[in-house]
Amino acid sequence: MTATAAAVRMTGISKAFGGVRALDDVNLEVLPGEVHALLGGNGAGKSTILKILNGVHRPDQGTIEVGGVPLTTHTPEASRAAGIAMNYQEMSLVPTLTVAQNIFLTREWRDGVGFIDDAEAERRAAEIFAMLEVFVDPKAIVGDLGAGQKQLTEIAKAISQDAKVLVLDEPSTALAVSDVERLFVFLRKLKAKGVAIIYVSHRMDEIARIADRATILRDGRHVITAPLSELPIDTMIEHIVGKRSMGLSDVARVQADKGEVLLELKDVSGVHKPEHVSLTLHRGEVLGLAGLLGSGRSSLARAVAGIDPVASGEIRIKGKAVAIRKPSDAISAGVALVPEARATQGIIPAHSVASNMILAVIDRLSKAGFVDTKAADALTDANIERLKVKTASRDHAVATLSGGNQQKVVIGKWLATDPDILILDEPTAGIDIGSKAEIIRLVRELAASGKGIIMISSELSELLTACDRILVMADGRVHQDMPREALDDPNVPADDLAHRLQAAEQRLQIEIQKALAVQEK
Incomplete structure (x- = not known):
């Protein structure tokens, strides 16, 4: 392989955030006309290295070459000028603009006198969707679109840049099977034109069908780069999982002492997801929801918690049918949800531990419009002790706490409502391994105290x-x-x-891949 052969060559890339090393001496090389899969579990470093390539982050160490030319200015504009286009997993669309305006944002088409030409943008956008053989109305407001059409718009935005290197981060998450097939046909056309494609997906069957080679990262380090012919699905899973499970192996697992059925769903569907879900949850049980992004795990949680509407089916709590149309209905029925987005939906960072702890029950602690501070402090102190929250004082701002202790505050806030059913959506996201073990022990303790718990996590070792x-x-x-x-x-x-x-995690990974294969038939 010659020094100028690579479309992208990233050498010795390291990056740390707040003392946490996200990437450690990682190499990534992608050839022109190649679909190169970038694989790894959550926290492996995939998004970080791609954001470095796209100029969002500056590497602490290492070099980047695009088409043999060093990339020394680390900004999105410099990466775009070098021929790199990226489709982000967390969509970068502006909901109040049209599809066409989003696709050509910052690169607007102009008429003869320099005014923005929306009609030309709409025509060009239509051409891109025609190439993809899908229909999305270029005049539609993005905020009015479904998840699949938003994803197609994001892909069209990346394609519109006529890039030499196209980065697709989980592009198929919200797409129908037919749209994925059309995307693959188009990617093969780009590949034939010499475009280098970096493809990120947790769906091993997709990788096996579209990729030429794969690079696997684990815990911020390079594990292997090899042709797909040398990486059957079970081998990929083995490399992805590795020894990541080791840090939780000392958390004792105790057999559940299950009691009455607390929650029963019968053929429950939402407006989009979930679809025809039936399940039971017993007192004293921890029920895990496993699946990839877009599998419907969070949608199910939001439906049970009254955040998203239930379109059909029945929810029964302690044997009685309940109508949950809004969060207050769920809280009254004994259901509490600890949301995935802790910083924006779980806490008010600038407020004190005490203020956050009493948020969900402030009406119960108030008399004549004034909060009973004595009762509020007693409740806060009891939860700080129960949850082992490390804070100098109940009056300290939550923002000063570690991620693990912030999460305990969110859990404490909802435990104050004394729920029978506690739903935890990604409860250990963004916290260190020691704090993760603490949270998992807490989950087991809460179940042992008689609560029924539904736990969603992308970290399979945590579910296990x-x-x-x-x-x-x-x-x-x-x-x-x-x-x-x-x-x-x-x-x-x-x-x-x-x-x-570790072996159990590999088995669960395989079950998830089987579910995806059934879905696509």
Whole structure:
């Protein structure tokens, strides 16, 4: 391979955020006319290295070459000028603008006198969608679109830049199977023209069909780069999982003492997702929801918590049918949701620990419009002690706490409502391994105290450590409902906890991939 052969060559890339090393001496090389898969679990460093390539982050160490030319200015504008276009997983669309305006944002078409020419933008946008063989109205307001059409708009935006290197980060998450097939046909056309494509996906079947080579990262380090012919799906999963599970292997798992059925869903569907979901949750049980982004896990949680509407089906709590149309209905029925977006939906960072802890029950602690500070302080102190929140004082701002302790504050806020059913959406996101173990122990303790808990996590090792039963979801539906012990490998000794957990994670990864394969048939 010659020094000028690579469309992208990233060498010795390292990056740290607040002392946490996200990338450690990572190399990535992509050839012209190649679909190169970038794989790894959550926290592997995939998004970080791509944002460095796209100029969003500056590397602490390392060099970048695009087409053999060093990229020394680390800004989105410099990367775009070098021929790099990126489709972000977290969409970069402006909801109040039209589809065409979003596609050509900052690169607007102009008429003869220099005014923005929306009609030309709409015509060009229509041409791109025609190439993709899909229909999205260029005049439509993005905020009015469904998730699939937004994803297609994001892809069209990246394609419109006529790039030498096209980066697609989870492009198929919200797409129908037919749209994924059309996307693949178009990517093969770009590949034939010499465009280098970096393709990120957790869907191993997609990778096997579209990619030429793959690079796998784990814990911010390079694991392997190899042709797909040398990476069958089980080998990819083994490299992705590696020894990531080891840090939780010392968290004791105790068999659940299950009681009455607290929650029962019968054929529940939302407006988009979930679709025809039935499940039961017992007192004292931790039920895990496993699946990829877009599988419907959070949509299910939001429907049960009254945030998103239930289109059909029945929700029963303690044997009685309940109508949950808004969050207050859920809270009254004994359901509480700890949301995924802790910083924006769970806490008010500038306010004190005490203020955050009492938010959900402030009406109960108020008399004649004034908060009973004595009762509020007593409630806060009890939760700080119960949850082992590390804070100098209840009066300290939540923003001064670590991520793990902020999460305990959010959990404490909802425990103040004394729910029977607690739904935890990504409860350990963005916190260190020690704090993760603390949160998982707390989840088990809450279940042992008689609560029913639904836990959503993209970290499969956490589900396997915390949960008594796991549902595998894909495309809004439940594909598997299995007891946790069904995922243990009988060939791994029972006392080898670390490798037992690692083997179980690989098995659960395979079940998720099977669910995706069923979905696509």
